[in-house]
Amino acid sequence: MRVLVVGGSGFLGREVCRQGVAAGWPVVGTCHSGDVPVPGVEVRRLDVTDRSAVVHLVAEVRPDAVVATSYRYGDWAVTADGAAHVAHAAARVGARLVHISSDALHAGRPEAYADDDPPTPIFPYGAAKAAAETAVRGIDPTAVLVRTSLILGEGSKQIQLCRDALAGRATLFTDERRCPIDVGDLAAAVLELVDSDVAGPLNVAGPDAVSRAELGLLVARREGIDPVGLKITTGAAAGVVRPTEVRLDSSRAADLLRIRLRGVSELFA
Template sequence: MVGCGCWWWAGAGARLVHLSSDALHGGRPEPYGDDEPPSPVHAYGAAKAAAETAVRAIDPSAVLVRTSLIVGEGSKQIQLCRDALAGRAVLFTDELRCPVDVTDLACAVLELATSSYAGPLNVAGPDAVSRAELGLLVARREGLDPGGMTTATGRSSGLVRPAQVRLDSSRAAGLLRTRLRGVVELLTG
């Protein structure tokens, strides 16, 4: 990252807001706080952890936004649910995440760009749901039959990924004007 000239924002007076992921955590039943160190269990999570380390080294005043599954009309996550409802994809029943609406995330990032906050900040929705539960919410919202949904467990698939990653976004909720809505509200409201 240092070799690519990515530090130009400092000279331009710009603020660095780095988008990271909940994938840098290893998974556990308790929610992860903002300041918890990464504990990745797969290559993608390790890459996200390394990126955060590089950003902190380059700009200690940067914001590290740790987010979760991004949902919204036309999003990859919603399309995956539609595909699973049609039997063309599989949704895991044992992987819990805290989906966030793309608009809420974008508004939060814009707020953070004009703030003085530095360091990691969890910016995710308050509802922890499995991908299969997300699929059921999409089915209900779109009037689709959930009977055709294909599910499995991450463990049975042989994939090495964290199962339960709940982000505690209470610090962000207190800091931001943007309300981080839960996926249940988003898809049933």
């Protein structure tokens, strides 16, 4: 199984590359300006906003599967247009496509979101992710769209944000609840989906819903940091428009996949 990881220099992309190589698969990882520090990975430079460059690279690599992890917060061309370019190029060579989406495309509500709940974005990044899904589904109905949540692990931006808040350099919201997932668990799930025929949206997130503030307290406890300096507030008080409570019901993924999706109660035990 020859796998092309678009966005291989990113946090999730690197872990997908690492696990793919460990499984004995030939892996090609793309990067734009960084690097893919994973031994055994063939590295290619790629700007996903350049449609012809994406088509040329995919045609040259001829992968059996493409894992699309690239995005850039606040950049429509990368997040939405780039996803469409990758889907188009993958379809041209008949490659299996696993597209990484996000819970950010939901507005937030008390009830958990099912796999097939339609997007209800309320801020630009969520709208870009929703547009990316629409494009991918239109181009390749057989692609699987992995809707995930906050990705944890060493090197995670989410963990660093918690450390910054504990040091007084950032603020965590008490009214934003998510279902965090470990990067290793998510990468393993992605590689299982590469070798499957699952299609359409699929929630792949942890079973525990926690607020960002609660996540900060968990980081403090694990790392032995006094949480007295933790800066917290609400999104409303901060004047930001972002989804509040977004819980993904990942029960279908739990039934389909061999990998067990651990919650924060295990990750921070």
